[in-house]
Amino acid sequence: MPRAYWKGTLKLSLVTCPVALYPATTSVEKTRFHMINAETGNRLKQQMIDEDTGDVVEKDQKARGYEVRKGKYIEIEKDELEAVQIESTHTIDIDSFVPADEIDQRFLNHPYYIVPDGKAGTDAFAVIRDAMKDKGHVALGRIVLTNREHVLAIEPFGKGLLATTLRYPYELRDADEYFDGIKSPKISKDMVELAGHILETKAAHFEPKKFKDEYETALKALVKRKAAGKSIKLPEPEEKESNVVSLMDALKQSLEGGKSGSKTGKAHGRRKASRSSARTKARRSTARQRKAG
Template sequence: MAPRANWKGFLRLSLVTCPVALFPATSESDKISFNQINKKTGHRIRYLKVDADTGEEVANDDIIKGYQVEKDQYLEVTKDELENIALESTRTIEIDEFVPKSEIDDLYLVRPYYIVPDGKVGHDAYAVIRETIRSLDKVALARVVLINREHVIALEARDKGLMGMLLRYPYEVRDSAEYFDDIQDVKITKDMLDLAKHIVEQKSGHFEPDKFEDHYEQALQDLLEKKQKGQPISATRKPVPSNVVNLMDALKQSIKGSGKAAPAAKPAKAKKAAAKPRRKTG
């Protein structure tokens, strides 16, 4: 079954417009998921929407949105009121500006989407926008409304299409100083750094996603297969990492375990003997 579009509307660069659809570029649907069941009956657990005070179930038609201003006091907001303030980006992805991709901090990246032409018309306009973005070697910043909230989205050319990366707002990004200020400043010796670099060189390669293995997912699959066949489940003992007592020893042991020789330490330069002052002769 073809994936379902998360959003449909128009992509616009100035007066150039074309109908487009947004599809999630990633999916976790293939991951193993669990249902909650009643241990006594084996039946699935079903969640109900109930009134917090009366405990009675509430029908969907009787549920509206409310903003809490004080404890047990809410401002009620209707669907019509929300639609009255709907933004143009609800139906149109309006490109505002172009920026270098390198200037976008990774902390602002949320999730990727594929943006494709919607229907048989508009492919020419779509191609113009795509190739304009590609030729500038930049990303286009635009706005789009998803799940009733406006988001900033960065568009870039990808193969025959466009990829949009949803971005966070500044207020959603926490200040690193709150977490990093208490990290101690320590002096790393050159020998330690050389050993660490040697370990990195041994483990260096290229980014190949096909080599990634989800070990937990595989362990889950094995567990479920054994339970389905009625096979015994044996507990595995997990190794506990030990605290590093001597950092230099740990670095040397890491290289020793790889079977490759560590870089030879450069001999320290001998200090020149200080010249003795000559005695004056009468």
């Protein structure tokens, strides 16, 4: 098990228990690249450059600045930042419990696993977890991570708890700014029903194990071939499919699915056979003419 990201206390009124927080996601398996010198093969090192003078800025010259207007910055000192930072209390305070369906999914940010830290708080942990299971509610709590206070949505997850940091309202963009310009065309009932049938044919259950990251797979294969000194064959550019003009036709063809494909295949086969037969007849006719001559 990896090292805990955070350790502290989970607190519900007077009930407390020591817990540990672990990131529920990882990007370790993703293929990553470094910038290198194409001539030497050496890795490149980034440097901070003064935007106006072009001079390299050394580490002890770097500072934080806030842009008050275009090109005008005020420097914020390290001790000034520390003065406003929230001191970590190493406590997750549960403030309230809300129905799970009331949480707007746009607020969901980073997920973490919460587990008991040691045997001492196992009973208290189980009591809090099972009480939430019975009520079907999500706990809202507060935690300080990297000097910032975050709101947590905490819910039962298997034997443990799943905590998800929530975004603040100012971090969300107003949907109306994007959706107001969407027109409301008159759509026939037949089209909606056809689309509904298509949805029914594709009904399934949520099974993340079936998710395949095709790009990541291709990257790993590319790196493996290059490392083995094998040549890389570039694929031919795909021909763009012509757009289907009629929305109704598109819906009907989508619903037919494989059937329309098989019909098209049969028709294509008949046309191919017909052309082959015609070529054979033409060759025979030419051969007869040569014999006659």
